[in-house]
Amino acid sequence: MIKIIKPGLLTTVQDLGRYGSQKYGVIVSGAMDQLSHRIANLLVGNDESKPTLEITLTGPVIEFTETTLISLTGGNLSPKINGCSIDLWRPILVNKGSILSFGPCKTGCRAYLAVAGSFQVTTVMGSASTYLRAGIGGFLGRALKVGDVLSMERMSSSSKRIIQRLSTELGKRDYIEATWKIDPVISSCNMGKQPIRVIEGRQYHWFTEKSKQTLFQEEFMVTSQSDRMGYRLKGGSLTLATEEEMVSEAVGFGTIQVPAEGNPIVLLADRQTTGGYPKIAQIATVDLPVIAQAKPGEKLQFQLISLKESQLIYLEREEQIRQLKIGISLLHG
Amino acid sequence: MDYQLHPFGDNGIMIELGTTISLDIQKKVRAVVSFLDQNQFEWMIEYIPAFTSVTVLYDIGHHEFIQDGRYPYEQACEKLKEGIAGLVLEEAQLPRVVEIPVCYGGELGPDLDFVARHNGLSVEEVIRIHKTTTYNVHMIGFAPGFPYMGGMSEKIAAPRKETPRLAIPAGSVGIAGKQTGIYSIETPGGWQIIGRSPIQLFRPFNNTPSLLQAGDLVSFKEITYQEYIDWEDRDDKNY
Numbered sequence: 001m002i003k004i005i006k007p008g009l010l011t012t013v014q015d016l017g018r019y020g021s022q023k024y025g026v027i028v029s030g031a032m033d034q035l036s037h038r039i040a041n042l043l044v045g046n047d048e049s050k051p052t053l054e055i056t057l058t059g060p061v062i063e064f065t066e067t068t069l070i071s072l073t074g075g076n077l078s079p080k081i082n083g084c085s086i087d088l089w090r091p092i093l094v095n096k097g098s099i100l101s102f103g104p105c106k107t108g109c110r111a112y113l114a115v116a117g118s119f120q121v122t123t124v125m126g127s128a129s130t131y132l133r134a135g136i137g138g139f140l141g142r143a144l145k146v147g148d149v150l151s152m153e154r155m156s157s158s159s160k161r162i163i164q165r166l167s168t169e170l171g172k173r174d175y176i177e178a179t180w181k182i183d184p185v186i187s188s189c190n191m192g193k194q195p196i197r198v199i200e201g202r203q204y205h206w207f208t209e210k211s212k213q214t215l216f217q218e219e220f221m222v223t224s225q226s227d228r229m230g231y232r233l234k235g236g237s238l239t240l241a242t243e244e245e246m247v248s249e250a251v252g253f254g255t256i257q258v259p260a261e262g263n264p265i266v267l268l269a270d271r272q273t274t275g276g277y278p279k280i281a282q283i284a285t286v287d288l289p290v291i292a293q294a295k296p297g298e299k300l301q302f303q304l305i306s307l308k309e310s311q312l313i314y315l316e317r318e319e320q321i322r323q324l325k326i327g328i329s330l331l332h333g
Numbered sequence: 334m335d336y337q338l339h340p341f342g343d344n345g346i347m348i349e350l351g352t353t354i355s356l357d358i359q360k361k362v363r364a365v366v367s368f369l370d371q372n373q374f375e376w377m378i379e380y381i382p383a384f385t386s387v388t389v390l391y392d393i394g395h396h397e398f399i400q401d402g403r404y405p406y407e408q409a410c411e412k413l414k415e416g417i418a419g420l421v422l423e424e425a426q427l428p429r430v431v432e433i434p435v436c437y438g439g440e441l442g443p444d445l446d447f448v449a450r451h452n453g454l455s456v457e458e459v460i461r462i463h464k465t466t467t468y469n470v471h472m473i474g475f476a477p478g479f480p481y482m483g484g485m486s487e488k489i490a491a492p493r494k495e496t497p498r499l500a501i502p503a504g505s506v507g508i509a510g511k512q513t514g515i516y517s518i519e520t521p522g523g524w525q526i527i528g529r530s531p532i533q534l535f536r537p538f539n540n541t542p543s544l545l546q547a548g549d550l551v552s553f554k555e556i557t558y559q560e561y562i563d564w565e566d567r568d569d570k571n572y
Contacts, residue, residue, distance in 0.1 A: 019390070022381045023366075024543035025517070025535075026477040079464045124537055134477055134518050136537045199343060247354060248474060248481070250381035250388035252342045274383050274474035282342040285393070308404050310343035312395050 001065045002115065004148040005099065008060035010228075013138035013150075014269075015051045016129035022273040028253065029129035029137065032228060032269045032292035033110055036074035038321065039182055040114035042328050043071035043091045045159030050118035051128035055111040057137070057295065059102025060144065062113075067170070068152070069116035069163050073182075075108025075293055079101055083175045089180035093166040098174045108293035116163065117155035132228075132270070149280045158332045180331055182324065195303035196287045199310050201256060201279030203246070211238040215280060219299040220264065227297055228270040233300065237262035239279060251275040254283030255292070256302075266291060284310040286317045334361055335422050338410050341388050344378075346409055348417065351385040354483065358385050359471060363548055364420050365484035369437035372416055376409065382547060383472050384481070389413065428469075430550045433515065435464070435506050437528035448491045448508055462486050463527065463553060468513065470549040478517035478535035478543035482551060484515045497523035504530045506553070517543075531556075531564035 004011075010115075014037065017030025018104050026169035031054055038048035053060075059077045072079050072088050079086050086092055088111075092101070102111070119140055121128045129139025139148060155163075162178070170176045204212070220235035238258045251257065255267045257277035264280065266289070283291060284305060294300060304312075334350075335421070341347040348365055363388045369380050376395035381388045392398075392411050395483035398405040437460045438445040449456045468482040490511045498521060501507070505516040507524030516522065517534035534544045545551065556564070 020379045021477075021542060022379055023473065024477060024541070025473045025479050028543060094541070119541060124551075125542060133520060134535065134537065152559055199340070202339060202347060207541065245554075246474070247352065247384045249383040250341065250347065251385045252345060252390075254342065273381055274472070285343050307340050307343055307406055311404050311406060314343060314393050 001149050001151050002068070003063040003065055004146060004150075005061040005063055007144045007146055007148075008055055008102070009058040010054075010056040011060045011122050011144045012054050012132070013051045013128055013129040013144075014054045014130060015128045016049045017269070018125050018129050018131065021125045021237040022250075022305060026125060027131060027270055027273060029224060030127070030226075031112065031129075032267050033074050033108075033112070033289040034292075035289040035321075036110070036112045036240045037114075039089070039324070040071050040073040041118070042325055043089070044069050044114050044116040045156050045162055045332060046114060046116065046118050047156075048325075050114070050153075051121060053063045053113040053119070053144070055102070055113060057105050057109050059111065060100075061102075062100045064094050064096060064098050064100070064175045065149075067167070068094050069155075069166070070094055070100075072111055073114075074111045076106040079111070082176065084174070085176065086196050087177055087181060091162055091166070091178040092175055093163060093170050094175045095170060095171075095173060103117050109295035110293060115152055116159035117152040118126050120151040120153045133143055134207070152259065156234055158329065161332050171312030181308070193316075195286040195292075195301040196291055196311065197201070197258065197305045197313075198254075198281040198287075199305060199307050200282060203278035204280055206240050206242045206244060206278050207258075208239050208241040210333065211236075213279070214238060215264075215302055216304055219301055222294050222298050224298050225298045228268060230268050230271060231266045231291070231294070233264045233266065235263070238264060240278060246276050248274045248276040251279070252282065254285070254288050255279050256281040256283065268292065284289075284313065286310075286313050295330045334345055334364070334422065335363075335416060336365075336417055338413065340406060341390075343394050343406075345388055345390045346406070346413060347391065348387045349385065349415065350387070354384045354471060356469065359469075359547065360422055361425075362387055364422055365417060368416055368420055374406075374412060383474065385569065407531075428548055428550045429546075430467070430552060431545060432484075432552050432554050433530050433532055434556045434560070434564065435528040435530045435553045436556050436558055437463075439558060441558070441561065442506070442527040442530035444491075444494075444507075445527040448525050448527055451491045452489055456486065459489050460526065460555060462489050463513065464555050468551040470545050471552060472547050473543050473545065476517050476520055476535075477537070478519075480514060480534070480545045480549075480551065482513055485511055487511055491525045493523040494525065497521050498526075500533075501526060502529065503535075504532065506530060524564060529561065531561050
């Protein structure tokens with residue numbers, strides 16, 4: 001079990017999202033940075049879709065009441081065990097009674113904590129993700145609070161093997177880190193300096209030529225009005241060249257919509273299912289983890305690619321992850 | 334059936350069936366939805382119906398697409414086209430009529446007076462017009478189980494509030510422009526609130542988590558404050 005000593009700014013249980021119920025108006029939710037979420041699970045021998053804790057900007061303080069295999073991925077929020085800095089992107093066996101805490105946010109803004117076996121929570125409509133506004137999913141439908149205790153499910157045989165290997169060296173130490181880690185080439189925080197790739201949105205052609213240029217030539221800042229639902233950006237104003245009226249239609253993870261005042265909004269994990277603002281662009285699926293790690297004050301640039309290219313780089317990324325899975329399972333023996 | 338397919342991000346296809354809200358287009362939307370329900374394509378993640386469109390999300394990396402070699406969008410479009418081309422609009426079955434009890438005005442409907450004044454009507458007239466109309470559910474969206482309904486009389490139309498309220502309780506019945514709706518969960522919102530229903534529209538633990546569905550007809554039944562309270566005290570608010 002783990003016990004929450006301090007909850008941090010916003011710590012929630014998330015998985016890959018609640019798909020299948022958007023037709024009822026039920027939002028998807030799920031991890032903002034799904035790449036980091038998936039890798040966190042793989043590192044501890046879980047299936048990649050198992051729930052992890054999404055930790056935002058200011059991390060929690062967590063006590064492990066039993067020896068636990070964990071991993072941390074995503075943003076570097078300076079994690080420590082009993083005061084000693086620990087590494088991201090590798091399996092760590094934490095001894096019973098040790099305390100995980102966080103410090104300043106160095107890169108990104110969301111870290112993912114996976115535990116071997118994963119957290120035991122009730123799934124609602126097929127997902128363990130916390131849907132805060134409706135109060136369902138995750139841990140009692142809410143963000144974690146002081147004193148919460150989360151149990152773990154039964155772990156996989158590969159989790160057991162990793163623990164077996166590491167426990168010989170653990171002894172009375174507070175924790176032991178595996179000697180290997182994931183090459184951060186495919187981590188989300190490393191790519192933050194590259195422009196975010198987008199494809200044309202459904203109403204791209206409704207916008208003035210100048211607006212299209214602005215979107216791809218200027219920088220847009222993530223404002224403080226940004227959360228899991230969406231980021232409000234500030235930059236050059238985007239305007240329509242048509243008076244056409246929008247009828248509400250589906251929106252997606254990474255939809256860039258533009259309300260009348262001209263500042264774009266990027267819709268993210270907790271987006272509504274439908275919306276009535278014109279959509280100028282849509283972030284390529286592979287770059288969603290990059291924007292998910294961008295924090296208020298950061299500047300973003302967008303680059304237009306074709307749908308075909310976007311699907312190709314997606315398939316390449318999935319191939320990388322497949323290779324990674326094979327690599328990890330070999331290391332786990 | 335007339336339709337157009339458009340890319341929706343890199344993992345979706347929007348099936349556009351029209352550009353204006355109408356009952357005819359809604360029939361087409363429902364025909365496509367029932368086609369998708371009957372043909373559970375393995376590569377389809379889910380679909381999102383709206384007023385004039387149905388958006389299909391798909392798994393770009395699904396093995397069917399990979400084996401074929403052409404890029405996934407092209408293949409998914411092809412499969413949808415085959416199905417949609419042959420769709421004929423059946424005479425719709427009789428729509429389901431769902432009666433929603435509402436306690437109008439007072440603390441549960443703080444904007445009822447505003448709606449009356451705005452339209453030069455008495456409060457009683459607003460209630461009478463609102464509850465004697467039958468509404469058509471065009472789509473579910475905005476919030477879980479939230480129905481976008483058409484058919485409201487323009488005599489009781491009212492603009493949204495200039496500053497949205499931070500929290501509107503679940504069950505609140507509101508008016509925004511020429512639309513009326515029922516808040517399904519507590520959320521911020523700018524609709525003029527004229528009453529509240531004790532019925533739960535969003536039922537996360539039911540097989541179908543939304544009481545209402547596109548195509549339903551809705552009528553409102555006025556209840557007293559005491560009836561509202563009694564209903565609220567019941568354990569099972571699902572009727």
